Amino acid sequence: MHEAALVQGLLDTALKAVEEHNTTYPDAAVCRIEEIVCQLGLLACVEAHTLAACFEIFAEGTPAEGANLTLETAPLACRCENCGKNFVLRQRRFVCPACGDENIHFSGGHGLTLLSLRVASEDTGHA
Numbered sequence: 001m002h003e004a005a006l007v008q009g010l011l012d013t014a015l016k017a018v019e020e021h022n023t024t025y026p027d028a029a030v031c032r033i034e035e036i037v038c039q040l041g042l043l044a045c046v047e048a049h050t051l052a053a054c055f056e057i058f059a060e061g062t063p064a065e066g067a068n069l070t071l072e073t074a075p076l077a078c079r080c081e082n083c084g085k086n087f088v089l090r091q092r093r094f095v096c097p098a099c100g101d102e103n104i105h106f107s108g109g110h111g112l113t114l115l116s117l118r119v120a121s122e123d124t125g126h127a
C-alpha cells in the first residue's frame with residue numbers, strides 16, 4: 001500500500017509538530033488539528049480519494065481525527081536535455097516549453113510533503 005505509507009509519514013510529521021508545539025507553548029496547547037495542507041508530488045501515482053480514506057483511518061483517535069486534508073500538486077523542477085532550459089512542470093506533460101523536446105531530466109516528484117497545519121487550541125485558535 002503506497003498510499004498508506006505516504007499517509008502514515010504525513011500524519012507522523014503533523015502529530016510530531018503538534019507535540020513539539022505543545023511542549024514549547026504549554027499555555028497555548030493545541031488540542032486538535034483542523035486542516036492539513038500538503039503537496040503531493042506530480043509523479044506520485046496515488047489517488048487523492050484513496051489518500052483521504054487512508055488518512056481518515058490513520059487519524060482516528062489522534063488529534064488529527066476529523067481534520068480536513070487539502071492536497072496540492074507539487075510542481076516538478078525539470079531541465080530540458082536538448083536546449084538546457086530549466087522549467088517547472090505542473091501537469092504530467094513532459095515536453096520542453098521552449099523547444100518541444102521530450103528528453104527531459106527531473107528528479108523527485110513522488111513524495112507527500114506537509115505544507116501547513118491549521119490547528120485549534122484552547123487559547124488563540126492559531127499556532
Ligand SMILES: [Zn+2]
Nearest residue numbers: 080083096099
Ligand atoms: Zn528544450
